[in-house]
Structure formats: structure tokens, C-alpha cells
Amino acid sequence: MTTSAATTLEDARAITALRPRYGRWAAAAATLLLSSLAAIGAFVSQPLVAALPPPAPALSADPARMERDVRMLVEEFRPRGYRQIEQLDRAAAYLRDELSAAGGRVTEQLYDVEGQTYRNVLARFGPDSSARVVVGAHYDAANDLPGADDNASGVAGLLELGRMLGRAPLRGDVELVAFTLEEPPYFRSEHMGSAHHADAMQAAGVKVRAMISLEMIGYFTDEEGSQAFPLAPLSMLYPTKGNFVAVVGNLEGLSLVRTIKGAMRGATDLPAYSLSAPGLVQGVDWSDHRSYWEAGYPAVMITDTAFLRNRRYHTDKDTPDTLDYARAAKVVTGVAQAVLALANE
Numbered sequence: 001m002t003t004s005a006a007t008t009l010e011d012a013r014a015i016t017a018l019r020p021r022y023g024r025w026a027a028a029a030a031t032l033l034l035s036s037l038a039a040i041g042a043f044v045s046q047p048l049v050a051a052l053p054p055p056a057p058a059l060s061a062d063p064a065r066m067e068r069d070v071r072m073l074v075e076e077f078r079p080r081g082y083r084q085i086e087q088l089d090r091a092a093a094y095l096r097d098e099l100s101a102a103g104g105r106v107t108e109q110l111y112d113v114e115g116q117t118y119r120n121v122l123a124r125f126g127p128d129s130s131a132r133v134v135v136g137a138h139y140d141a142a143n144d145l146p147g148a149d150d151n152a153s154g155v156a157g158l159l160e161l162g163r164m165l166g167r168a169p170l171r172g173d174v175e176l177v178a179f180t181l182e183e184p185p186y187f188r189s190e191h192m193g194s195a196h197h198a199d200a201m202q203a204a205g206v207k208v209r210a211m212i213s214l215e216m217i218g219y220f221t222d223e224e225g226s227q228a229f230p231l232a233p234l235s236m237l238y239p240t241k242g243n244f245v246a247v248v249g250n251l252e253g254l255s256l257v258r259t260i261k262g263a264m265r266g267a268t269d270l271p272a273y274s275l276s277a278p279g280l281v282q283g284v285d286w287s288d289h290r291s292y293w294e295a296g297y298p299a300v301m302i303t304d305t306a307f308l309r310n311r312r313y314h315t316d317k318d319t320p321d322t323l324d325y326a327r328a329a330k331v332v333t334g335v336a337q338a339v340l341a342l343a344n345e
Contacts (some may be wrong), residue, residue, distance in 0.1 A: 044276050045237045049258050051265035054337045058267075059164040061157070061332035063325035069098070069156035070148055070218070071320045079144035081183070085116055088180055091139050092119050095178045098159045099123035103166030104176065109200065113181065113191045120193045121178040123162055126170030126343060131209040132201075133174045133343045134297075135161060135335070136194060136288050138182030138215075148320045149310055151182070153218030157332040164336045172209070172343035179288055187286075194288035198295040208292070210256050210342050211299035215287035217245065217331045218323035219310040228308040230282035234275075242309035244271035245331045248284055248301040251276055256298045263341045264334030270327055272334065283308065302335060 073080070077091040092108070100106045104123030111118055121139075137154035141147025155178060162176050179193030186192055190199075194213075201208065219242070226242040229235050238244075247264065249257040257274045264272040279285035283306065285293065292299035307313040312322060 046254070046258055046261065046274050046276065047237075049261045049265065049274070052262040052337075052341065054263075054267050059168060059333060059336040059340075061160045061164065061329040061336065063329040065163070066153075066156040066160050066329055066332070067320065067323075067325045069159050070152040070323065070325075073139065073152040073155060074146045074148050074320050078141070078146055080139065080141040080147060081143045081145075082116075082140060082181055082186065084144075085118075088118065088140060092121050092178070092180075095121045095139065095155070095159065099162045099176065102159070102162040104162050109193075109197060111193070111196045113186065118180045118193060120180065120197055122197075123176045125162070125165040125174045125176070126172055129172040129343075131172070131207040133172065133209050133339055134177060134197075134201075134211040134292070135174070135339060136177040136179055136197070136211065136213055138179040138193065138288055140180045140183050142183040142314050145314060145316055146319050148318050148323055149216045149218045149304070150306065150313060150318060151214075151216055152320075153216060153304075153323060153328055154214035157214045157217050157328065157335065160329070160332050161336055161339070164332075165339070168336075168340060170340070170343050172345070174339055174343050182288055188290065192288065192291055194291035195294070198291040198297065201297075202295045208297040209345070210260075211289060211292040211297055212260065212335060212338070213287045213289035213299065213301045214335070215289075215301050215303045216306045216310065216313075217302060217304055218325070218328040219304045219312075220244075220324040220327045221309070226309060227305065230284075230308065238273055238275075239271070242305070243327075244273050245327075245334070246301075246303050246305050247272060247274040248289075248303060249274070249276045249299075250284070250293060251278060253298050253300060257300055259341060260300055260302075260335075260338040263338035264331075267334040267337040268330040270330040270334065302331065304331075 109120040137158040289299035312318040
């Protein structure tokens with residue numbers, strides 16, 4: 001045997017001896033990677049949040065009233081785009097009347113954008129307290145589109161929530177707000193109605209226990225593969241059928257997400273899932289809750305996941321007959337129980 005051949009043989013024996021050790025290292029690394037991925041998944045989705053028993057009295061939203069309100073917004077006040085000031089004002093008058101009839105103390109917040117006057121409609125329920133719970137939904141629609149799911153569904157939920165709160169025992173201050181200018185061209189800008197509201201509260205030193213944005217809550221389907229995701233790995237954490245409601249928060253709001261998700265799970269049999277992630281994840285900050293994050297307030301979005309499920313998003317096919325009012329009412333029932341839990345702490 002030559003020297004080079006002996007060296008080669010010795011090298012082979014050394015490698016063979018090391019194989020078990022490398023195998024153990026590879027297995028440990030794989031286990032660590034899987035454990036890390038599982039931990040990240042648990043962090044963002046909080047799958048083990050327990051359902052909280054609903055406080056007395058148990059509240060229940062009315063699907064028929066919600067459908068009536070959606071049809072009113074779509075059929076009577078269309079178009080509700082940023083250029084249609086008269087239509088937006090007519091819709092605002094309807095919202096004022098409904099929230100006042102529900103027992104809310106109703107006011108308006110007027111603000112000017114590029115020479116036009118827009119208005120938020122505000123309704124307060126319950127006594128003054130050290131911190132406020134805010135629930136909001138935008139009543140404008142994109143351009144001249146019908147906007148049934150986006151966002152007449154959220155506004156109908158806001159009105160129905162007001163009717164329930166008007167007869168509920170509240171120990172804290174709850175404010176319902178209907179916003180304008182969530183849609184383009186003012187989307188994600190300081191001109192959004194929610195930005196004006198959040199900034200005004202911040203300037204007045206108002207403390208906010210939680211803000212809940214109702215953003216598209218009416219579209220559900222049991223079709224397999226109907227649910228899409230902003231990141232492919234999320235499909236391993238959530239259902240692939242669009243038959244659930246989502247509670248979306250940022251990383252700073254994990255506790256608030258847990259509270260709201262637990263209350264919603266305890267209120268009805270509608271599945272409630274959650275996502276806590278930074279705003280760089282597509283869609284996480286695509287609604288009015290973003291304005292409250294910018295102001296330093298804790299906020300979440302309640303949603304059917306919008307364009308990730310509803311293919312009629314921002315089209316002329318987003319009409320009242322495509323919504324599931326029974327499940328939308330369950331969303332609002334869950335939100336009502338969450339509001340009671342937060343306001344009565």
C-alpha cells in the first residue's frame with residue numbers, strides 16, 4: 001500500500017467514525033429549526049387561547065337588521081366615494097339617526113381635506129371612565145363601487161353593536177365611530193377619518209383601553225382552498241376554507257388580541273383565529289386600526305380577511321346578496337362580548 005493510499009484509507013475511516021456524530025448534529029439542528037418554527041407559529045397565531053364564558057346578559061346580533069343596513073348603504077347611498085360629498089352626508093345622517101335611536105350620545109367630528117368637508121359620526125355609550133373602548137368602521141366605499149362587504153358590512157355591524165350596547169350594563173366608556181376616507185386616494189394617510197379621530201383623542205389626553213376596527217365582516221365560504229394568505233407558511237397555521245373570522249393585531253398587542261379572541265370564541269360557534277404580526281406583513285395594517293397604532297393606542301382589526309378571501313373585493317360584484325348575514329351577526333355578537341369584557345374590567 002502506498003503512502004497516499006494509506007492516507008486515503010485513514011481519512012475514510014475518520015469520516016466513517018464521525019458520521020454518527022454529524023448525524024446527531026443534523027438531527028439536533030433539524031429539531032431546533034422545527035421547534036423554532038413551531039414557537040414562531042404559536043407566537044403569531046396564539047392557537048391555545050381559551051374561550052371565555054360570555055358575561056350576563058348574553059347579547060345577540062340580528063342578521064335581518066344587519067342585512068337591512070347593508071342594503072340601505074349600498075342601494076340608497078351609492079356611490080359613497082370621496083368625491084360624493086352629498087351621498088356621504090346622507091349616509092352620515094342615517095348613521096346618526098340609528099345610533100341615536102339605539103341610545104347613543106351622538107356627535108359629529110368635521111374636518112376639511114383639500115377644500116372639502118367630511119364627517120365622522122361618534123356615539124358614546126356608558127359612563128365616563130379612566131380609559132375608553134373605541135369601535136370603528138368606515139362608511140365610505142371605493143370610488144363608485146357598491147362596497148357591500150367593503151365596508152357596509154362593518155358599518156352594519158357597528159350599528160347593530162350600538163343597539164346591543166344601548167341595553168347592556170356598561171361600567172365603562174364605549175365610543176362607536178363611523179369614519180370616512182379609509183379608501184384611496186387617502187388610504188394610509190393623515191387624511192383618513194380615523195387618523196383625525198385618533199389624533200384628536202391623543203391631543204385631548206384621552207386614554208384608550210382598546211380600539212377595534214370592523215373591516216369587512218360579511219363574506220364566508222366553506223369551499224376548500226377559498227382562503228389565501230399573505231405569506232405561504234401561514235397556510236400551515238390557519239384553515240384553508242374561508243369560514244372563520246380573524247382578529248389581527250401587532251406584536252405589541254398580544255394581550256389585547258388574546259382577550260378579544262377569547263371573548264369571541266366564547267360568544268358563538270363561529271371559529272375565531274388571530275394573527276399578531278408587524279405591519280410589513282401584507283394586509284396587517286390595511287384599515288383604520290393603523291391610525292390608532294400611529295397614535296400609540298392599542299388596536300386590532302376584526303375581518304373576514306378581505307381580498308385574501310373575497311374575490312369580489314373592489315369590484316362591482318361586491319353586492320349585498322353575496323354576504324352571509326347569519327355568520328356576520330355572529331361576528332358582531334362576539335365583538336359585543338369582547339367590548340363588555342374590556343369596558344367592564
